[in-house]
Amino acid sequence: xxxxxxxxxxxxxxxxxxxxLLMYMLYNLIPTDPARAELExxxxxxxxxxxxxxxxxxxxxxxxxxPMLVRYARWIGFAPEKDGKLNGLFQGxxxxxNLYKKDVRLVIADPMAITVFMNIFATILALxxxxxxxxxxxxxxxxxxxxxxxxxxxxxYSIPIFIVSLVFIYLFAVLLPxxxxxxxxxxxxxxxxxxxxxxxxxxxALPLIVMTFASLGGMxxxxxxxxxxxxxxxxxxxxxxxxxxxxxVIYSHAWRNALLPVVTVVIGWFxxxxxxxxxxxxxxSINGMGKLYIDGLNNNDYELVLAMQMFYTIISLxxxxxxxxxxxxxxxxxxxxx
Amino acid sequence: MSNIxxxxxxxxxxxxxxxxxxxxxxxxxxxxxxxxxALQSPLRTMADNFFARKxxxxxxxxxxxxxxxxxxxxxxxxxxxxxxxxxxxxxxxxMNMMSVPREIQGSLxxxxxxxxxxxxxxxxxxxxxxxxxRITDTINLARVPQExxxxxxxxxxxxxxxxxxxxxxxxxxxxxxxRLGQDRLTTEMSNAMRRGDNLNIVQxxxxxxxxAAVSEDGHLYLxxxxxxxxxxxxxxxxxxxxxxxxxxxxYLVLTKDGAVAYPGFQENVYSRIPEGLDKGVVDIxxxxxxxxxxxxxxxxxxxxxxxKGENQVPEHLGKIISIHGGRNxxxxxxxxxxxxxxxxxxFGESSVPDFPQNATIENIYTGSYQNYALTxxxxxxxxxxxGYVLGTDHLGRDILTRIISGGRVTMTVGAVSVIIAVFIGIxxxxxxxxxxxxxxxxxxRIVEVVGGLPFLPFALILSAIxxxxxxxxxxxxxxxxxxxxxxxxSLARLVRAQILAQREMEYVTAAQALGVREGAIVFKxxxxxxxxxxIVSATLSFATSMLTESTLSYLGFGISPxxxxxxxxxxxxxxxxxxQQYWWRWVFPALIFSIxxxxxxxxxxGLRDAIDPKSNEx
Numbered sequence: 001x002x003x004x005x006x007x008x009x010x011x012x013x014x015x016x017x018x019x020x021l022l023m024y025m026l027y028n029l030i031p032t033d034p035a036r037a038e039l040e041x042x043x044x045x046x047x048x049x050x051x052x053x054x055x056x057x058x059x060x061x062x063x064x065x066x067p068m069l070v071r072y073a074r075w076i077g078f079a080p081e082k083d084g085k086l087n088g089l090f091q092g093x094x095x096x097x098n099l100y101k102k103d104v105r106l107v108i109a110d111p112m113a114i115t116v117f118m119n120i121f122a123t124i125l126a127l128x129x130x131x132x133x134x135x136x137x138x139x140x141x142x143x144x145x146x147x148x149x150x151x152x153x154x155x156x157y158s159i160p161i162f163i164v165s166l167v168f169i170y171l172f173a174v175l176l177p178x179x180x181x182x183x184x185x186x187x188x189x190x191x192x193x194x195x196x197x198x199x200x201x202x203x204x205a206l207p208l209i210v211m212t213f214a215s216l217g218g219m220x221x222x223x224x225x226x227x228x229x230x231x232x233x234x235x236x237x238x239x240x241x242x243x244x245x246x247x248x249v250i251y252s253h254a255w256r257n258a259l260l261p262v263v264t265v266v267i268g269w270f271x272x273x274x275x276x277x278x279x280x281x282x283x284x285s286i287n288g289m290g291k292l293y294i295d296g297l298n299n300n301d302y303e304l305v306l307a308m309q310m311f312y313t314i315i316s317l318x319x320x321x322x323x324x325x326x327x328x329x330x331x332x333x334x335x336x337x338x
Numbered sequence: 339m340s341n342i343x344x345x346x347x348x349x350x351x352x353x354x355x356x357x358x359x360x361x362x363x364x365x366x367x368x369x370x371x372x373x374x375x376a377l378q379s380p381l382r383t384m385a386d387n388f389f390a391r392k393x394x395x396x397x398x399x400x401x402x403x404x405x406x407x408x409x410x411x412x413x414x415x416x417x418x419x420x421x422x423x424x425x426x427x428x429x430x431x432x433m434n435m436m437s438v439p440r441e442i443q444g445s446l447x448x449x450x451x452x453x454x455x456x457x458x459x460x461x462x463x464x465x466x467x468x469x470x471x472r473i474t475d476t477i478n479l480a481r482v483p484q485e486x487x488x489x490x491x492x493x494x495x496x497x498x499x500x501x502x503x504x505x506x507x508x509x510x511x512x513x514x515x516x517r518l519g520q521d522r523l524t525t526e527m528s529n530a531m532r533r534g535d536n537l538n539i540v541q542x543x544x545x546x547x548x549x550a551a552v553s554e555d556g557h558l559y560l561x562x563x564x565x566x567x568x569x570x571x572x573x574x575x576x577x578x579x580x581x582x583x584x585x586x587x588x589y590l591v592l593t594k595d596g597a598v599a600y601p602g603f604q605e606n607v608y609s610r611i612p613e614g615l616d617k618g619v620v621d622i623x624x625x626x627x628x629x630x631x632x633x634x635x636x637x638x639x640x641x642x643x644x645x646k647g648e649n650q651v652p653e654h655l656g657k658i659i660s661i662h663g664g665r666n667x668x669x670x671x672x673x674x675x676x677x678x679x680x681x682x683x684x685f686g687e688s689s690v691p692d693f694p695q696n697a698t699i700e701n702i703y704t705g706s707y708q709n710y711a712l713t714x715x716x717x718x719x720x721x722x723x724x725g726y727v728l729g730t731d732h733l734g735r736d737i738l739t740r741i742i743s744g745g746r747v748t749m750t751v752g753a754v755s756v757i758i759a760v761f762i763g764i765x766x767x768x769x770x771x772x773x774x775x776x777x778x779x780x781x782x783r784i785v786e787v788v789g790g791l792p793f794l795p796f797a798l799i800l801s802a803i804x805x806x807x808x809x810x811x812x813x814x815x816x817x818x819x820x821x822x823x824x825x826x827x828s829l830a831r832l833v834r835a836q837i838l839a840q841r842e843m844e845y846v847t848a849a850q851a852l853g854v855r856e857g858a859i860v861f862k863x864x865x866x867x868x869x870x871x872x873i874v875s876a877t878l879s880f881a882t883s884m885l886t887e888s889t890l891s892y893l894g895f896g897i898s899p900x901x902x903x904x905x906x907x908x909x910x911x912x913x914x915x916x917x918q919q920y921w922w923r924w925v926f927p928a929l930i931f932s933i934x935x936x937x938x939x940x941x942x943x944g945l946r947d948a949i950d951p952k953s954n955e956x
Contacts, residue, residue: 015790
């Protein structure tokens with residue numbers, strides 16, 4: 001087991017390095033000139049040759065003329081900066097956002113809080129609906145409820161999320177003006193404590209509903225399939241033959257075994273709470289991670305986007321590993337170290 | 339006997355699915371019960387299972403219909419990507435733009451055709467409005483002021499966004515959009531109004547935010563938005579005006595001695611009047627971008643920005659006696675009762691219908707894309723733009739046309755990227771699964787790297803680097819290829835898992851023992867056995883590809899306008915004004931796209947259940 005984890009970790013590091021190099025190269029393909037951008041405000045007050053001299057000096061200081069690999073090594077923290085210190089991604093320096101004129105770490109803090117807040121609620125809501133629904137439809141398969149849920153779930157995961165957003169805005173903000181469409185809190189309000197919490201929840205209600213709705217279809221089908229597999233097992237028949245109450249058969253015998261595949265998916269879900277939904281956050285103007293990402297891309301703030309990208313990459317790589325490991329952890333029958 | 343039992347056991351397939359089976363797989367061969375089932379190939383079983391599922395067949399039929407609709411549609415309704423028309427913005431679905439109410443047809447004396455509506459005047463001096471009358475989300479021309487309803491109206495005119503009427507006492511009434519000075523009469527006019535003088539107006543015209551009126555003694559009154567329009571007048575022409583014609587933001591006059599003049603101060607293509615128009619002109623007319631003059635001998639002279647064939651007068655027998663201008667076309671009447679229309683024919687505004695034999699045309703009213711001919715019997719004959727089945731968008735483009743062309747783009751992008759992904763996925767998954775060892779490790783790491791590459795910055799950066807150097811169409815292909823190149827990893831994983839399971843089968847050992855080359859074993863022996871799984875996965879990822887493309891286009895990172903896709907048609911729809919007031923702009927693209935993806939997923943689901951022997955239990 002330990003050897004397996006170690007081997008996977010080595011792979012993760014290799015994949016991460018290759019990915020980060022690729023992403024770094026990709027972002028560096030864009031013709032931007034930070035030195036010129038920094039000097040631009042001073043330009044009118046300088047003579048042309050003075051400007052040129054300063055410009056070249058700045059380029060050298062920033063190391064813009066060094067080979068790509070050297071710059072990459074500096075950025076990731078393998079090679080020393082000009083001042084001789086290691087100051088890269090591995091040292092915790094995520095870069096500097098040109099758009100917000102702040103360190104990327106500070107820029108990310110607030111959107112991250114909002115995104116995590118939303119995702120936790122959406123995940124809890126979605127699980128709270130899909131698991132009972134999946135069990136119910138599996139137990140009563142081919143019933144009217146089951147068939148309608150089947151059709152409904154196909155519809156649910158087929159419709160793109162921006163269309164779901166538009167429909168829900170129309171239903172709950174235009175037709176029945178229950179929820180506000182945009183923003184994360186009452187404008188100009190300075191609520192604290194519980195009041196701030198409920199205010200935020202009220203403003204985020206519509207996006208939360210959309211997020212929950214979008215994840216219903218797939219998860220319900222997954223729980224249902226797992227539960228049907230479990231219910232067709234011999235131990236369920238044995239339990240029934242012994243005269244165990246139907247409730248106990250379903251929840252205690254079958255569901256516990258159906259839980260195993262479900263848990264692995266849920267772990268994956270919880271890891272993705274850090275990444276915001278680009279579409280939902282843009283549609284509802286929520287300053288979460290997804291919107292930050294798009295804003296960064298649109299405004300050529302590549303250090304910000306690159307840092308976010310690396311963060312997501314690590315999370316997804318670790319997520320894959322954890323999901324694989326959790327198979328073995330929750331189900332002793334599965335051996336992972338092969 | 340056994341046949342009967344078997345037939346009872348199997349659910350009798352519906353007529354539709356039987357028809358489909360016959361169409362695609364040929365008629366059923368009668369099987370004796372000894373060979374029953376044994377001769378069925380796996381693909382045949384899959385097809386049979388699939389067609390037994392009503393929902394999947396429904397999905398297939400609907401998808402094929404949509405597919406044919408968007409693939410063949412552009413042949414019948416070709417799209418002009420550069421077309422846009424600000425007079426046709428945000429028009430609601432409907433075909434009533436020229437529906438003159440039946441009860442007033444006998445009594446109409448004048449019709450003023452507006453951009454998407456018509457204003458009629460009857461014998462009793464009452465006005466009637468039809469068509470799509472909303473100007474903006476707050477201004478509606480249908481809110482006719484009470485004073486207009488009360489007064490006996492003598493003459494009417496409609497501009498792009500306002501209407502003008504004069505009553506019998508010579509009083510002006512203006513309604514509609516009045517925010518840009520459309521109702522700001524000149525000082526001399528308002529003084530006359532206040533005194534209660536009748537200016538004896540004989541002609542009124544209204545254009546883009548300005549209006550003009552000609553009095554009996556040849557005085558021209560001009561009012562409206564003078565920032566946009568050249569509506570000042572050189573004094574030498576004043577009091578000689580016989581007729582005025584208005585194009586997009588200038589005007590021209592016909593003087594009482596038969597000369598054409600441009601009395602404004604601007605120097606432009608309209609002010610350069612061709613020679614020979616200083617006498618003997620009997621009528622003038624204007625489209626949005628051209629002017630026309632009719633001479634005594636029936637010949638026509640055109641000038642301005644002639645781009646849509648406005649000077650291509652069709653063959654005719656008689657002498658032209660009057661000419662009328664629409665948005666981009668002219669309509670003329672000859673002394674032998676012929677009606678001619680020429681110029682642009684986007685909405686059939688130049689396709690003159692056949693008139694009833696005995697009809698004598700009394701007058702023709704042309705404006706925007708509409709034509710009305712009033713016969714002496716009081717009938718109204720119309721041709722031109724009736725309306726838009728699904729409305730228009732914020733640039734005045736027909737939504738139906740864009741849905742058809744957009745569907746073609748969306749489906750092509752989805753299909754091409756899936757084909758690329760399947761191709762790479764099979765090769766990579768096949769190699770990785772069959773050879774194992776370090777090949778497997780390397781390919782799986784590549785899969786992880788490619789799977790980790792995010793599409794959004796990829797597309798954005800690629801278009802930032804080469805975006806300016808390529809055309810819109812090349813950019814579309816770029817998106818397809820990038821989408822395909824980035825979406826193969828999941829398929830490669832699937833193929834690898836399938837091959838891992840097949841590798842230990844006896845037929846593979848047999849092939850190896852026979853000395854078949856390893857490449858041939860993978861691609862000729864194993865892949866055909868797992869192809870059904872690949873087909874299912876490809877079907878489902880076709881839907882995913884379409885979703886990805888449309889999501890990207892919706893966010894503005896995919897295929898950019900003016901090329902329509904179902905995704906970018908919804909860009910900018912996420913504000914409450916559009917969602918509520920201009921619902922047709924998002925409902926129709928969203929609806930057809932949702933139906934399409936639902937159908938593809940139904941097909942994919944049906945196929946998956948059809949190849950899965952366990953699915954019968956579920």
